[in-house]
Amino acid sequence: MSKVGQQLYLSSSPHIHSGETTVKVMRAVLYSLVPACAVAVYFFGLSALLVLLLATVGCLATEAVCQRLMGQPVTIADGSAAITGVLLALNLPPTSPWWLTLLGAVIAIVIGKQVYGGLGSNPFNPALVARVVLLISFPVQMTTWSAPAPLGSGLDLVTTATPLGAWKNAVMLTGQAPVELQGGLTQYFLGNMPGCIGEVSALALLLGAAYLLYRRILTWHIPAAFVGSVVLLSGLFWLVNPAKYPSPVFHLLTGGLVLGAFYMATDMVTTPVSTRGMLVFGAGCGLLTVLIRLFGGYPEGVSFAILLMNAATPLIDRYLRPRTFGVQAGKG
Amino acid sequence: MCAAHDRLTEMKLKTFAGGIHPPDNKQWSAHKAIEDCPLPAELIVPLAQHIGAPAVPCVAVGQQVFKGQEIGSAKGFVSVPVHAPTSGEVVAVENRPHPWGTSLPAIVIRADGEDCWSPELEPADPGELSPEEIVEKVRQAGVVGMGGAAFPAHVKMSPPPEKQIHTLIFNGVECEPYLTADHRMMLEEPERILQGVALLQFVLGVERVVIGIEANKPDAIALLTEMCAGTPVEVIPLEVKYPQGAEKQLIAAVAGREVPSGGLPMDIGVAVHNVSTAAAISDAILDGRPLIERICTVTGPAIREPKNLRIRIGTLLSHLVDACGGLAEEPGKIVLGGPMMGFTQLGFDVPATRGTSGLLLLRHEDVPLHPEGPCIRCARCVQACPMNLLPTTIGAYARRDLISEAAEYRALDCIECGSCGYVCPAAIPLVQAIRYGKAAILAKKRKA
Incomplete structure (x- = not known):
């Protein structure tokens, strides 16, 4: 007879765990x-x-x-x-x-x-x-921006406007986009532009996001829907009037869009749990961001857009439940 | 085998949506040939071993019984008889510790060592039997689903006439980590399985017959594919993913159809049997032998020598441990079945039953004991749920006794596979809470 000496754990299944904490x-x-x-x-x-x-x-x-x-x-x-x-x-x-x-x-x-x-x-x-x-x-x-002064460049931080701010000012004053925005898309991508600390380098943010995707902590749904809806909507305006509205690429690389889409809008606690919910959430963020950027009082709308969609999250979770296995669509 | 494995990894394998990938830990026993477990001196045969009404004893203390003799009779349609696992004397008919965690009626038989079959058991020629006769023989032989749920097999073999079965699926998935009993059975005794397959095909008169096997068993897939060549039986390799072997998920993968919520596979013309059940059906008809033994994987880090044992029903777990060289370490958890859906035991003094597919012995350090934290809504449980439910929401409602809310979020559709609890980084006992919620919903329904 095999004897069991010490304590034995009794519990209902499962008896193993992924180890993720x-x-x-x-x-x-x-x-x-x-x-x-x-x-x-x-x-x-x-x-x-x-x-x-x-x-x-x-x-x-x-x-x-x-x-x-x-x-x-x-x-x-x-x-x-x-x-x-x-x-x-x-x-x-x-x-x-x-x-x-x-x-x-x-x-x-x-x-x-x-x-x-x-x-x-x-x-x-x-x-x-x-x-x-x-x-x-x-x-x-909160809107005093400095131009980047890379370490070792000997430059002092100089006050300047963000690309989005510069565009908004120009549009307000002249109704047209500025003839030339400081820097260029490559510089924006690398992070060589004025802005919040974490807004500047799309490249660095995407590197980190790739790691999170690999670790399966991030799923593609919210960032893809966010970025996708920004590209679609801003692209529409740009096609209609490129003299006034900036291109989708400009929208993507400036301001807090990458930071917002990959880090702020993907905060697990404040976003929907279902796949469809995440897509709606991301798309809503993108839509609101573009509307605020183009027509709102602030040059940047990412934060407001995400917070507004955070508020909609319980509603999204309630109405966009996944279709249960074995239940016909539309019946629960 | 390697070539077969490469082919499998290249193929786009069929599967279901959701699910998890726990380490399969089958390497402990997958290569071990089936061994006959030595006959114990005493066998304790519970009268309740299946879903449905327990059997009622039909022998008395002191009576001599043959191996295979009926000692407990079925009571009702969803019930099966139980049989003496060896010849000997009935020494007790009383309550004994049962794997379900309580004491339940059992018949205790002291083996006489002769292991002598009942002379009344006779092989039959299936060619001369009608489908009804086959179903009746399967019922008399006490055959139940061998995958673990132990649902009487004859019930699934006799669907009401309006439910025409067109697809018969055999479950060789064995998606529970650690377990290798079905795998070894497919490798070593495929004839028994295929005979059972043919019998079931005849009984149900189906067109399509499929054996579904997870791709981590390429040798079994290759062997059965070869043996089924030229027959209507199709062997389908499936993606390695838990719970691929759950009935609804297996049907979804193989037939591409969903069993309706609250319904049965027969509602969509499908019947599913475990491969080991097919073997037991073959024994019942071709040899006339009732279900008195099964293959059981004794495994886990706390056992000295993991094995796949052919055991008599009613063998105490302690005997199984001894047959595997004893304990390597003090066990922290004794699990009957696999680690995802098995049941923990208080000790080794309970008998193996017809549903005992495995005995898993975990050490103290293998038992996950993370403190529970708040839900961070990471949605891993939602992605893992093979039923497309919101486990975090249902679990939260159930724990607050918000029973109608839990029901509204379709708690009753939960198959209790445990994937949600497995992935939860906050170590929330999700499936456990949902189980509680399901029981509460059903209790409320009964009251209403």
Whole structure:
């Protein structure tokens, strides 16, 4: 008779697990942001590094304080607050004063996340909540852009306008697109343009996103639908009046589109869970982004678009449930 | 075999939508030929081994029985008799620990060592039997689905006349990790399977017969394909993905059709039997022998020598462990069946039943014990669900006792394959919560 000495686990199936954990998922997202952070530091120097550090430490500290105050276990080691911090920094101008960055961190964690119950419960992307609050409250600091001054170039940071801002100004003043926008599409792609810390290099962001796709943390649905709808809609306007409206490629490479489509709009907590829902979510983000960019008061609309679609997520989840196996379409 | 394997990897294999890819861990036992497990001194034959009404005892304590003699009679249509797994004396008819986690009526037989078949059991010539006679013999032989669910086979063989079966699918998928019993059966005893296939084909009068096998068993695919050449039986290799062997998913892969929600395969003209069930049906007809033994994979990191054993129904698990060289390590979990859908046991003092496809022994360090965290809505469970459900939503409703909401999100369509729980990075017991929800929905329906 085989004897069983120690404790035996009794449970209902399954008895094995993939080994994937929330911490591993969060860590992978952080790794994927390394190239974008590195490029930002290269183009904007120590000031970008300072914003990154302040935002991350600020988010971690705020989360710890919140959880301590509420008598909950402190879970800052799960990586989610760190991600919010890094993403917030990537959504701030490189010249953000220290108090602005810290205030953003507090807003992101307190108003964006903890008031709803912490990880998994927040309806809006916490980093974007903070960015938009700051943008509305401190428009000057939030729209003071500096031209990139690559490390070792000896250049000082010089105040200038983002490509999208320059276009909007020109259209408002003359009704026409500016004759020549600073830089060019290749420079935009590499990140050599003014903008938020993380908005500048599409290349670095795509590298990180490729890693997340490979790790299956990201699925293609939201980014593809987002980018696709931006290309379609902006392409339509551009074909009708290329003298006024910028090309789809310009839309893709400038502003926060790549950052938004691959990182902000793909935040798992605040986006739909079904495949069809994700496609609708992404398409809605793209649609709103183009409309705000072309006709809104702000030159950039990515953040607003994503937050609006975050608000629509419960509705999307409710009405776009996957068709259950064995159930005919339209019957449940 | 390598060439066969290369061909399989190049082909676009059939499968279903969703599912997961757990490590299959079949290497422990896949190459081990089937071994006869030594006959234990005592066999404990539970009267409830199948879905449906348990059998009622028809022998008394002290009575001598032959191997294969009926010792428990079927009660009702969805029920089957049980038989003595060897010759000997009935020493007890009483409640004994049962793999379902409680004590249930069983007949205890002390083996006389003669292992002498009942003289009443006679081979039959299938050519002289009508379909009805074959179904009746299968029922008398106590044949149940051998894949694990143990649903009486004769019920599936006698669909109501309005449900014409046109496709007969044999399940050689064995998608549960670790298990290799069906694999070895296909390799070593394909004649038994194919005889059963032919019998079922005759009984149901079907046009299309398919054997579905996961592509991780290229040797079995090659062998059966060769043996089926020139017959109407088609061997279809399937993508290696769990739960490929679940009935609905297998039908979707092979026939491209979905069993309607709440319905049965026969509603779309399909019948599915496990390959091992086919072998048991062949034994029942051609040899006249009832189902008293089966192949069981004894495996896992805590067993010294993993094996595929031919075991008598009623053999205690402790005997199976001894037959495999004993324990290599203190087990942390004893699982009957596979790791995705098997049942944990309190100890080794329960008998193997007709549904015992495997005995899996995990060590303490193999038991996943991540603390549960909040759902981050990563949607992995949604992508994994082979039924296209929203496990995170149903699970959350069930845990809050929001039963009608869980029902509205179609909890009853869940096949409890466990894919959602397997992938969840927050270690939320999703399928467990859904199981609870399903039970609550059914209880509510009964009350209403």
